Amino acid sequence: MRLTAEPAYILHVRPWRETSVLVEALSEQHGRIGLVARGVQGPKKQVLRAALQPFQHVRLDALLRGELARLATAEAIDAAPRLHGDAALAGFYVNELLLRLVPRGDPFAELYELYGRTRARLDGPHLAWTLRRFERDLLDALGSGLDWSADADGAPIDPAARYRLDPEQGARRLLSDRGHGERSAAATGRALLALAEDRQPEPSDLPGLRHALRSVLVHHLGPRGLKSWEMMADLARASRPAAVRDDNP
Template sequence: MRYTGEPAFVLHTRRWRETSLLVEVLSLSQGRLGLLARGVQSPRRHALRAALQPLQHIRFDAVQRGELATLTGAEAVDRAPALTGDAVLAGFYVNELVLRLAPRQDPHAGLFDLYAEVRGRLAAPGLGWTLRRFERDLLDALGFGLGWDTDGDGAPIDPAARYRLDAEHGARRVFSERDGERGRAATGRALLALAADETPEVDDLPGLRRVLRDVLAHHLGPRGLKSWELMADLGRLAGPVNAPARPPHPATD
């Protein structure tokens, strides 16, 4: 298969041998693809190497005869967002989620546009809400979504109640304090805001992060995310939705 001028976003790169790179991209027509960029580490290939940075929007040419496609050319479509502080970690998290959850060469409708949208929001205020929306929409795009405004039995979410999210069943109402269940739950009000795509109350964002992480962890399997290890707790990104991003703090990452 030959790709010519294929739009894509770069998710991840790593060195391969002395002069080459293995590149993972999210392409428009084929979903996630693995590319082999030969000789890209040489001084004369600086422009190509610069185009293969994570979060970069590119158009590429490649030939695929096996699992990996061999890159023959690539150019940047625009300038990648200039991220600082928490937004750098959020960008890493977004890329890692797509890399781990989206299967190779299995395009899902809307996933490319979803990535473009969240990429454009990473440098804006409200980073916590940006990530919660992306998690919801990614799960929906990959066929893992839940009925965000109803519980697993089809009953409407009660805004005054608290809920856990079961990846297979849906929302389960929490009635007791046993084993700290309520502390791991989200308010019904938060789930209804998520369903309506309305900014939740500031106090509701941490609970929303926790229940969505439970669903993501189920689909990721026993191996978690490196970004979760780096940040230890994404609750830092669930602060005030209009607050500017804070610089990373090594003691809490």
């Protein structure tokens, strides 16, 4: 199958053999695709190399045979955002989640649109909220989303209560006598309702929402975690005793 002028976002690039690279991209019509770009290290391929950068929005031509497509050309559609610090780590996290959870070859048009929205927000304010929205919408697009306005038994979410998220059944209300560790890893009902309404939660509610959503993602990822989570943990240890910010995955 030939792909012609297919819009796509570059998720990951790694060297392959002496002069080539392997590329993972999220395309508009064909979902996540793997590509082989041959000879891109040559002096005449500077424009192509510049287009094959993570977060870059491109228009590509390729020939799909088997699991990998052979890339013919790629041209940048716009300028990729220049991400630094927390925004760069968040972008790495977004790309890694897509690589781990989205199978190749399944068309997810909503994911292409979701990535475009998220990419535009990564270098803006409210980074933690941007990531929580992305996690919610990614789960929805993959058919693993939850009802954020009602608990697993169908009762409306109580904004004053705390909930853990069961990946299969939804929100489970915590009893008041639960230990501090379990409560700190749970989301407030107020945060879940804000997520349901696409309304930014209170800053104090974001850490619990992050922990609750991570438990759902861990279930779908399996035993192998994310490198971005490891990086976040390393940064947190390095910054002690300073308070750990919630702007990251």
